[in-house]
Amino acid sequence: MLSEVGSxxxxxxxxxxxxxxxxxxxxxxMQSPVEMTVILLGYVFLVLHVGPRFMANRKPFHLNTAMIFYNxxxxxxxxYIVYEFLMAGWGTTYTWRCDLCDPSSSPQALRMVRAAWLFYFSKYVELLDTMFFVLRKKHSQVTFLHIFHHSVMPWTWWWGITLTPVGGMGSFHALVNACVHVIMYSYYGLAAAGPRFQKYLWWKKYMTAIQLIQFVLVSVHISQYYFMEKCDYQVPIFIxxxxxxxxxxxxxxxxFWIQAYIRGKRLPVSNEDKPKQNGTTTLTEAVVVPNGKHLENGTVHYTNGFAHNGKVKEV
Structure with missing residues (x-):
């Protein structure tokens, strides 16, 4: 019985x-789904179990230089992915409506294949986002939404570009997602560069709105399929x-938008990874100012006592 099932x-x-x-x-x-599945399962196990245990009795790593380079x-x-998608069809021959997949080996079709693979591979590179959170002990950022998004995207895209001819209207969401990531990683890079760049991050509050616009654009575009009289897209299940x-x-x-910006709530955070204003990281050393006070990212600490009713009591 078992041998028959295995066969x-x-x-x-x-x-x-x-x-x-x-x-x-x-x-x-791309040769087999086994490698892809093993990598993603290892990612989930690493960031949810191994990483937090490794960092339990360690101080957060200061990875600003690495984060600036990475972002x-x-x-x-x-x-570059956006440029390749545009040149492979979205900016040249596609109608932005019922665009079919091109299964040929023409130069433009092969360029779309390469663009799709570059996007697929970028999902593995993005797994480093979570590793930075774990090593910096930003545990509140490792949410269900974050883990689900980072693990499901490469998994679903593997099936998409192996079982279907690459391209067509099914690749529009990749183009939009790459555009959003240009904006998102620009913000992360400037935030990691230090306080002197905070004045350029006034658009932080629009980041979630940009994400929402992304999903609206993708959903509206793909919804055209249901209202067309005829669209012979080769693999409609992916639609x-x-x-x-x-x-x-x-x-x-x-x-998240409702909880954060309408109800004024935030994700629960611990003292060690409390979010700093505009996404800046904690300074490695306190900045000394007159009267014995120390400023650490805007927080005042007294060196020789504690404040009570406007007075400093000696310890």
Whole structure:
């Protein structure tokens, strides 16, 4: 009985591999879903269990230099992805309506394949976002929304670009997501660069709104499929999945918007990773000012006592 089940599983696996798009088989991490699944399961286990235990009795790492390099690298990487998507169809031949996948080996079709793989690979690079949170002990940032988004995106995109001809209206959400990441990582990079750049971060409050606009654009664009008289998109199941994905994340980010900006609530934080104004990180050393006071990111500490009713009592 078990041998028969195993045989059927292997037959299905072989049938599945034969159905994969031959144009992406030679790209890294595209030969089998096993490597991709192992990496993502390892990511979840690492950031939820191994990382927090490793950091339990350690001070947060100060990774400003690494974060600046990483964030501005991601700005350049996502800007290149946007350019490639535009040149591969979205800025040249696509109608932005019922755009079908091109299964050929034409230069433009192969360029779309490469752009799609670059976007897919960027989802693995983005896993470092969570690693920075863990090493800096920003545990309040490692939320369900964060983990779910970072682990599901590469997993679903692997199936998307292996089982369907790459491109068409099903790749619009990748173009929009890459545009949003150019903005998002620009903000992160400037925030990590230090207090002197805070004056350039006045648009922090619009970050969640930009995310919401992203999901609205994706959902509206993909919804066209349901109102067209005829659209012979080759794999319609991915149209449905993209619509569900867009609406699901719109609901999650809307809930965050309501809790954070309408009800004035924030995610629970501990003293060690309390968010600083405009996303700046804690200074490594206190800044000394007259009268024995120390300023640490705007917080006043008294060196020789504590304040009570406007007076300083000696310890």
């Amino acid at each position: 059927n599983v292997l037959k299905f696996y072989d049938y599945f591999l034969k159905r994969t798009d031959p144009r992406v088989r030679d790209y890294p991490l 501005f690298f991601m700005v350049a990487y996502n800007a 449905h999945l993209i619509w569900i994905y867009g609406m699901f994340f719109f609901v999650l980010f809307s809930n």
